[in-house]
Amino acid sequence: MKANFNRYVIDANRSPDSESLYPGLNTTGLVPTTDFDGLPIWESEPLSDEIDARRTAWHAPYHAALAHEIHRVRELHGIAVLYDCHSIRSSAPYLFQGRLPDFNIGTNSGLSCDVRIADAVEEVCHKAQGLTTVRDGRFRGGWTTRHYGCPDNGIHAIQMELAQSAYLSTESEPFNYDIEKSNTLRGHLRSILDAIIAEITTLESKTL
Numbered sequence: 001m002k003a004n005f006n007r008y009v010i011d012a013n014r015s016p017d018s019e020s021l022y023p024g025l026n027t028t029g030l031v032p033t034t035d036f037d038g039l040p041i042w043e044s045e046p047l048s049d050e051i052d053a054r055r056t057a058w059h060a061p062y063h064a065a066l067a068h069e070i071h072r073v074r075e076l077h078g079i080a081v082l083y084d085c086h087s088i089r090s091s092a093p094y095l096f097q098g099r100l101p102d103f104n105i106g107t108n109s110g111l112s113c114d115v116r117i118a119d120a121v122e123e124v125c126h127k128a129q130g131l132t133t134v135r136d137g138r139f140r141g142g143w144t145t146r147h148y149g150c151p152d153n154g155i156h157a158i159q160m161e162l163a164q165s166a167y168l169s170t171e172s173e174p175f176n177y178d179i180e181k182s183n184t185l186r187g188h189l190r191s192i193l194d195a196i197i198a199e200i201t202t203l204e205s206k207t208l
Contacts, residue, residue, distance in 0.1 A: 001069065003062055008032055008041055010054040012062050013086070013142035018051075021142060026094050030055070038094035067148070074154050079200055081117065082157040083193065084144050089171045090163035101132035102166040106141030106159035112149025113156035114203055120195040121158060128188045131166060156200075160192070 003012045010031050014021070018030040028034060031051050035041055046054070066082075074080040090100045103125040107118045118135060125133035141149070141159040149157030164171045167185045169178040 001066060003058075005058045005062075010051075010059050012059060013084070013144050015143045015147075016055055016059055016063075021146075030059070034094075036089065036092045036095055066144075070148060070155060079154045079203060080156070081113070081196055081200060082144070082148050082155070083196065084142070084157065084159045085162065085189075086142075086159065087162040087164050087167075088139075090165040091171070096138045100161075100163045101134045101137065102163045103128070103131060103133040104137055104139045104159075104161035104163070105133070105135040106139050106145055106161065107136055108141045108146045108149060108157075109136050112141055112145045112151070113158045114151045114199075116202065117156055117158060117196055117199050120199040121160075121192050124188065124191045124195050131185075131188070154204075156203075158196075160189075 005012075007013075008031075011028065014028075014030040016030065020029070021027055026038065028036070031046050031054060032041055033045050070080050070082060084106075088095075088100065090102075091098075092100075105118060105121055105125065107113050110118070122133060122135050125131070139159065139161040141157070145157040145159040148155055162185075164175075167178060167182040169176040169181070
C-alpha cells in the first residue's frame with residue numbers, strides 16, 4: 001500500500017506524537033516545517049489544531065489500514081513482513097555528510113526483523129554491481145519500521161531508503177528519470193523481495 005498524500009501535509013513515517021527519530025540530529029517531524037535542505041516550507045507554520053486535524057484525516061487512517069493488513073497476513077500465514085521503501089537525494093548536507101549509499105537498509109539496529117531477513121537483503125544489495133550498501137547507517141528505519149517490527153510476534157519490518165541517484169539522471173528539478181538505471185534497479189528490488197520470500201519460509205510461524 002502507499003500513502004495518497006504528500007509528506008509535507010503529514011509524514012506517515014513519523015510518530016503521531018512527533019517524537020524525534022534521531023534525537024540530537026537534524027530531521028523532519030510529523031508535519032515538516034523545513035525541507036531536506038533545512039529551508040522553511042511554510043510562510044505560516046501549521047498550528048496544533050491544524051496538525052491534529054491532519055493526523056486524524058490522514059495519518060491515523062493510513063496506519064489503521066496498514067495495521068489491519070499486517071495482522072491479516074500474519075493471521076493467514078503465521079508471519080508477516082513489512083517492506084517499507086522510500087527514496088531521498090544522495091546528497092542532503094542538512095541531514096547527513098557526504099554521499100548516501102544507494103541501498104540504505106534499516107532494521108532499527110536489528111530490533112525490527114530477524115537477522116536472517118536483513119542478511120538476505122544485504123547479500124542481494126552487495127551483489128548489485130556498481131551500487132553501494134549500508135545497514136543501519138544514517139537511516140535505521142522510520143517510525144513505521146520501529147512501530148510495527150516485532151519479530152518475536154512474527155512481524156518483521158525492514159526499511160529500504162534508496163538514493164535517488166540510483167534511478168534518476170538528475171536529483172534536482174526537473175528530476176529526469178533514467179530508464180536504464182531504473183530498469184537495473186527494478187531487477188535488484190525484485191531480487192530483494194524474492195530473497196525475503198525465500199527466507200521467511202525458514203522462519204517459525206507465530207500463531208495467534
